[in-house]
Amino acid sequence: MSETTSHPAIDLLKTLVERPSVTPEDAGCQDLMIERLSALGFECETMQFGDVTNLWARYGNDGPVMCFAGHTDVVPAGHLDRWETDPFKPTEIGDELYGRGTADMKSGLAAMIVAIERFLENRPAIDGSIALLITSDEEGPARDGTLKVVETLKARGEHIDWCVIGEPSSSERFGDVVRIGRRGSLSGMLTVHGVQGHVAYPQLADNPIRRFAPVLDELHKIKWDDGNEHFPPTSFQVVQLNAGIGAPNVTPPELTARFNFRYSTEWTHEQLKTRVAEIFDHHDIDYTLNWHLSGEPFLTMPGALTDAVCESLDEIAGITPELSTGGGTSDGRFISPMGADVVELGPINASIHKVNEHVRLADVETLTSVYQRIMEKLLLRHPA
Ligand SMILES: [Zn+2]
Numbered sequence: 001m002s003e004t005t006s007h008p009a010i011d012l013l014k015t016l017v018e019r020p021s022v023t024p025e026d027a028g029c030q031d032l033m034i035e036r037l038s039a040l041g042f043e044c045e046t047m048q049f050g051d052v053t054n055l056w057a058r059y060g061n062d063g064p065v066m067c068f069a070g071h072t073d074v075v076p077a078g079h080l081d082r083w084e085t086d087p088f089k090p091t092e093i094g095d096e097l098y099g100r101g102t103a104d105m106k107s108g109l110a111a112m113i114v115a116i117e118r119f120l121e122n123r124p125a126i127d128g129s130i131a132l133l134i135t136s137d138e139e140g141p142a143r144d145g146t147l148k149v150v151e152t153l154k155a156r157g158e159h160i161d162w163c164v165i166g167e168p169s170s171s172e173r174f175g176d177v178v179r180i181g182r183r184g185s186l187s188g189m190l191t192v193h194g195v196q197g198h199v200a201y202p203q204l205a206d207n208p209i210r211r212f213a214p215v216l217d218e219l220h221k222i223k224w225d226d227g228n229e230h231f232p233p234t235s236f237q238v239v240q241l242n243a244g245i246g247a248p249n250v251t252p253p254e255l256t257a258r259f260n261f262r263y264s265t266e267w268t269h270e271q272l273k274t275r276v277a278e279i280f281d282h283h284d285i286d287y288t289l290n291w292h293l294s295g296e297p298f299l300t301m302p303g304a305l306t307d308a309v310c311e312s313l314d315e316i317a318g319i320t321p322e323l324s325t326g327g328g329t330s331d332g333r334f335i336s337p338m339g340a341d342v343v344e345l346g347p348i349n350a351s352i353h354k355v356n357e358h359v360r361l362a363d364v365e366t367l368t369s370v371y372q373r374i375m376e377k378l379l380l381r382h383p384a
Contacts, residue, residue: 005361009368013110017090017099023073026053026136036113049144052137060129064161067131068112071138074101075353082355102359104352108166115371125381146331160340162305168349174363175313179344181299181325186261186269193286196253208255209243211285231264265297295333305341312373
C-alpha cells in the first residue's frame with residue numbers, strides 16, 4: 001500500500017474530489033460543507049436556482065462580514081485515456097494529489113473549511129461575521145450561481161465587506177500571485193446585411209464584406225487606452241468572421257462576426273458600445289449588433305484586506321505576492337459590485353481544466369494556514 005498524507009484539509013479535499021460534481025452538478029459537496037459548518041454554529045442556507053445548488057452560510061450577525069467564496073462544480077474530465085489516474089479517484093503521486101478539481105477549486109474549499117474550524121476552535125472573541133458563498137455554476141453559464149445569490153442578499157440588505165475567493169491564483173509557486181481585480185469582458189455579435197448577387201455584376205449586388213472591411217480596419221487601428229496603473233491596455237479581438245455561400249461566382253447576402261473586448265477600468269461597457277456605434281455610423285453599412293456583457297472590470301484598492309493577505313503570505317509562506325488583474329473572468333465580477341473588496345488566493349493554476357489536474361499537497365496545508373491567519377488579522381477582537 002502506498003503512503004498517503006494526512007492533514008484535515010487534504011482528507012476533506014479527497015472526499016470532495018470523489019464527488020463527480022461536473023458543472024452544474026454539486027454531487028453532495030455542499031452537504032458535506034454544511035455538515036461541518038453547522039457543527040460550528042453557522043446558519044446554512046441552500047439556495048436552489050434551476051439546476052444550480054448554491055450555499056450561503058454565515059456565522060455571527062454583526063459587521064464587518066468576511067466572506068470566503070468559491071465553487072464546487074468542476075469541468076468535465078476530458079479524454080479519460082490521457083489521464084494517468086481516475087479523475088474522480090484522488091490519487092497521491094509523489095508530493096502531489098491528482099484528480100479533477102484538485103486545483104480548481106476543491107483545495108480552496110477544503111482549506112476554507114479547515115481554516116474556519118481551526119480559527120473558531122477556542123471560541124475566540126471576534127468583531128464581525130464569517131460567511132461562505134458557494135455555487136455549483138461557476139464553470140457553466142454562471143447565471144443561476146453567484147449572481148443570483150448576490151441579488152438575493154442585496155434584496156435582503158445583506159452586505160459583504162471582504163471576500164476571499166479560493167480560485168487557483170498562484171503561478172509558479174504557491175502565493176506568488178494574488179488577484180485583486182479582473183478586466184471587463186464584452187462580446188459583440190454582428191450581422192452585416194447585404195444583397196446577394198452574381199460576382200460579374202457587382203452593381204446589382206451589395207457585398208457585405210466590402211462594407212465591413214473599412215470598419216474592421218478602423219476598429220483594429222484604434223488605441224482604446226494605454227491601460228492604467230492596475231490594468232493592461234484594453235484589447236479588441238475578432239474571434240469569428242463568416243461570409244460566403246460556397247460558390248465562387250456569388251457575392252454573399254450577409255456577413256457575421258463575433259468580437260470581444262477585454263477592457264480596463266478606463267471604460268464602462270456603455271461607453272465602449274457607444275464608441276463602437278459611432279464608428280459604424282461613420283460608414284455606409286447596414287448592420288445589426290447584439291452585445292453580451294460577461295462582467296465589468298473590478299479592482300480592489302490596497303486596504304485592510306490586501307494588507308491582511310500580503311502579511312499572512314509573508315508570515316506563513318515567506319512570499320510577497322504580485323497583485324495582479326490578469327486572467328479570465330471569475331465570480332468576483334458579481335461580488336465586487338456589492339461594494340466588497342475582493343481578492344483571489346489559491347494554489348498553482350498550471351494544470352487547471354487539463355487532463356491530470358493536480359495540486360501540491362504542501363500547498364493545501366499552507367493555504368489553510370494562510371486563510372486562518374487572514375481571519376485572525378481581520379476579525380479577532382483586539383483589547384481596547
Ligand atoms: Zn475555478
